[in-house]
Amino acid sequence: MTSFSPPLILTWQWYLLIVIALFFQIILMMYAAPYFRGFVDLLAGRITGQLRYWPGGRWQNIRHQLKRLGIMAPGQQVGCIVTRVAFVLAIAVCGMVPVFSLSPPGFPAPGLLLICALLVLVSVLLMLPVMIQAGQSASDGYLSGVSDILLLPALTPILLMTGGQDLSNFLIHTRAYSPSGEGAPFVLAGAAIFLGALGQGGSVADEAQCPLSGADRGLWLWTHDILQLCWITLAGDIVWSGVLALPLPEEGATAWMVNCFYGTGGWVLKLVCAMFFLVLIRLVLLSVIKRGRVRFLSVFLAGLVAWQIATPLFLPVSDKNEKGTPPSHKTSWYNEEEGGFAP
Structure with missing residues (x-):
C-alpha cells in the first residue's frame, strides 16, 4: 500500500476546499439524477422498441410538477410531509457518498452502515404515500417497503467487510487494489x-402510482432519482476507488483538483456501465415480487462471498528475517500512532 509521510495535517484552507467540493458534489448529484434516469428509460425503450422521452424530458417533467399547485386529497397530508423529509435526507446522502474525491483521515466522514441505513429509510418514507392508498397500488407499496427493510440485514456481510470504520477511510485502503486483481x-x-438500486424506478416508482400532486409529486419523483443514483455511485466506489482523488497537503490543491477532474470522468464511466446492467436486469425481472426476492437474496449471497474472499486481505501478514527473529506483523490499515499508512 502507499505510505504517506509526513502525517496528513489539514489546515483551515483545506477544510474550506473540502467543504466547497462537497457542496459542488451535492449539486452535481441532484441535477444529474433525473438525467441518468432519463438515459436508463431511453435505453430500455430502445431495446424493447417502445417510444420514450429524451433524457432531458425527465427533468422537464419534474420542473413542471414543482411549479404546479398541488391538490391536497384527504389523508395525503402525511404523505406530503414524509416526502419532503425524504428529499432532505436524500440531499444529505448525496454529500456522504464519494463521487470524485475522498475525505482524508481527520476529516469527519460517515460509515457505510449510516449511509445504507439512510438510503433504506428514504426508500421506506417514499413508500408511505403509496401505502395509504386503496387497491393494488397499496399492495405494491407494502411489498416494496418490506423489500427495502430486508435490504439492510442482507447487506450485513458488506458492513462487516468495512469493519465499522468511515467509508472514506475504508476506500483509501483499497485504492491500490485493481478490480481485476486483489480488488476482485x-x-x-x-x-x-x-x-439495491433495483427497488428504485420500478413499477412502484411509476408516476401513475404516486397519489401526490404539484410540488410534492415533483419532489417524490426527484427523490427516487437521487436515491437510485446514490446506490449506484456507492456501488461504483466499492468496485473501484482508485479513481477517487485524495487531498494531500504535500501535493497541493492544484494536483488535487486535477485528480478530482479525472475522478469525475471515472464516475461518469461507472454510470454508463451501470446503466447497461440496470436495463438488462430490469428487463429480466419484471414483477415486483420477483424483483424483491432476487434483490435481497442476491445482495446477501454476493456480499457473503465477497466478505469471505476479502478477509485474507485484512489479516496480519507475518514474516521472518534471515536471523530468525520473531515474525513482525504488518497490516495495510492506517496507523494512527505513526500518522500514515503502513506499507
Missing part, C-alpha cells in the same frame, strides 16, 4: 450494493 472481492461487494 470488492467487485462482488459492489455488485451486491448495486442490486
